[in-house]
Amino acid sequence: MRHDVVVIGAGVQGCAVALRLAQAGKDVLVLERSIPGAEASSAAGGILSPGVEAVEPGPFDDLCRASLARYPALARELEAATDLHVGFRGxxxxxxxxxxxxxxxxxxxxxxxxxxxxxxxxxxxxxxxxxxxxxxxxxxxxxxxxxESSIDPRPFSRALYQAAHGAGARFQTGQVHRIVHEGGRAVAVEHETGRLGADAIVLAAGAWSALVEGSGLPRGAVxxxxxxxxxxxxxxxxxxxxxxxxxxxxxxxxxxxxxxxxxxxxxxxxxxxxxxxxxxxxxxxxxxxxxxxxxxxxxxxxxxxxASPDGWPVLGPSTVPGLFYATGHTRNGILLTPITADAVAAAVLRKPPPVDLSPFSVERLEARRAR
Ligand SMILES: Cc1cc2nc3c(=O)[nH]c(=O)nc-3n(C[C@H](O)[C@H](O)[C@H](O)COP(=O)(O)OP(=O)(O)OC[C@H]3O[C@@H](n4cnc5c(N)ncnc54)[C@H](O)[C@@H]3O)c2cc1C
The missing domain is CATH 3.30.9.10 (D-Amino Acid Oxidase, subunit A, domain 2)
Known part of the structure; x- marks a missing residue:
């Protein structure tokens, strides 16, 4: 069975990217080994604070601010789509x-x-x-x-899942064992239920991302x-x-x-x-x-x-065609969910991303390891 997009992991990142891709008309399958949102995404404090995180101006600070700016609209969108109250508070x-x-x-x-x-x-x-x-x-x-603001991560995670489902994304339970590479491309995943082909694969498996065989992540990346x-x-x-x-x-x-x-x-x-x-x-x-x-x-x-070595997320295309990342968000994954969704979906759809993704590429971690 072949899909437009397979997303590995149904935390906030996987569900939010799936939501945007399903809204763009893609046939999206999300593979989650457990309950959607039940890991880091439901455990978070829900603080949305670029100011406290800001060490110096630069791409990470800009990314945090671009994401915070998207929150009021995302909270309204999710509440309208699901009837859930996501606890967004200024x-x-x-x-x-x-x-x-x-x-x-x-x-x-x-x-x-x-x-x-x-x-x-x-x-x-x-x-x-x-x-x-x-x-x-x-x-x-x-x-x-x-x-600055905060959100309640449990209803937020649940609302993202329900909204993605409502937009047409499908969810399947079970563990992904491997991302299959053929002819220099990522073409499928090996899942508990068998091989599932996809034009694009989005790795959003949170702290477990580097454990998925074929992830292409350098050692210690997450x-x-x-x-x-x-x-x-x-x-x-x-x-x-x-x-x-x-x-x-x-x-x-x-x-x-x-x-x-x-x-x-x-x-x-x-x-x-x-x-x-x-x-x-x-x-x-x-x-x-x-x-x-x-x-x-x-x-x-x-x-x-x-956690990534520099605390910045790993977003967008990998070095392998067909494989994309939405991982490594460290302590700001809830804050960075809206911009991750828009930026990673744009990369998969081959549209210009809303922010420059090069500072968040996997290559920066490879360069860091080489130093
Ligand atoms: C205690 C704590 C407090 C935090 N507080 C904040 C905060 O206040 N503000 C903030 O912005 N961020 C906070 N964070 C960080 C934030 O929670 C994370 O960055 C964010 O939730 C990561 O989302 P995710 O979707 O990548 O990961 P997860 O929610 O962990 O989702 C990953 C999913 O992938 C699934 N999975 C993994 N491997 C496989 C596989 N092989 N096959 C199928 N499925 C798989 C898992 O079961 C899981 O559901 C906090 C985190 C913690 C732990």
Whole structure:
């Protein structure tokens, strides 16, 4: 059986690319070994914050901003297509300082960000407390990124799957063992159910992408980095917006739940919530907002970021005709979903991509390995 496009993996990347390709009239088959969206995509905090991630201006920062700009329209599109509420919330992001030294570092960073045209405000302790009264009175100040947002990754993942399905993409359960190359092209995948031919194959298998035989990814191009999360319940609601410190973050949901995250652990594919991991995320949450100490723990979990060596995603054509990547999104995969969908779909359709994809090519990782 031959398809226009086979997508490997039904996390947010696989579903979003499938949605755009199905909307373009392609016959799309998505192969998922488990439940769509059940891995990293449902485990994420859902922070949509280019400002906190911004180290310096450049292609990655531009990519994050282009993706954030697409979010309001994507959230509306998904809610209209599925009747699900994806929890897209504005209100901005706070990056708080717990001591004077950190406050000075943040102020210097704000100056650099402002020079690069990024909307950011410096708040002192009183202004921070006025904006978020549930935060610690000991905070020395904060950077406020007013244009930033968050989304609830579980309904978001589910909505992407339903929208892709509704647009005509088909989903099949089972593991892809191998991408088949013939005559210098990727022509098919070997799936649990047999060989499935395709004109184009999109590898979107998250942290497991490099384990698919024939992926063409250089060694170490995508590796798992475990993150642990604790979900707390606050009633009445304690916080309104995402708050970062230099050790982690808290993400409030509209209903009062507060997600506390997250660790960055190099432990391979060992999916576990550990005493040390929980202790770390809860300690930082309570440091930021002391009243969280009284909040019941509703749930804990861990999952794997698909981490690339430089933290940038691997997007677009591979070095093998017929094979495309939508992987390696590291800690910003939810933020980067809308632009990934549009850019990778454009590459498959041989249309001009909405952003220059060369900084995110697999070749940059090969060049990095050679150095
Ligand atoms: C704890 C944590 C917190 C995070 N917080 C944020 C955040 O706040 N903001 C943000 O932007 N990002 C965040 N991220 C990162 C984000 O979750 C990921 O970058 C993103 O979800 C990756 O999406 P994906 O579709 O590539 O991967 P996944 O969601 O992992 O999907 C990959 C899919 O491929 C399937 N698969 C794998 N191998 C095969 C195979 N051989 N055959 C068939 N199917 C296969 C898997 O079963 C899986 O469903 C966080 C991640 C973690 C772990």
């Amino acid at each position: 209100g901005g992001t706070l990056e708080v300082a717990l001591d004077d030294q950190h406050a000075q570092i943040l102020a210097a960073r704000a100056e650099r960000l402002e020079k690069n045209g990024i909307a950011v405000e410096i708040l002192d302790g009183a202004a921070t407390a006025a904006l978020e009264p549930g935060l610690s009175p000991d905070l020395r100040g904060a950077l406020f990124f007013p244009g 590796r798992p980095v475990r993150g642990q999360i604790a979900l707390l319940d606050t009633r009445p609601r304690l916080l309104s917006r995402v708050v970062f410190s230099d050790k982690g973050y808290v993400v409030p949901r509209a209903d009062g739940r507060v997600l506390c995250g997250s660790t960055m652990e190099e432990v391979g594919f060992e999916k576990a919530v550990t005493a040390g991991g929980l202790c770390a995320v809860l300690e930082l949450a309570i440091e930021i907002a002391p009243r969280l100490a009284n909040a019941p723990i509703i749930e804990t979990w861990s999952n794997f970021r698909p």
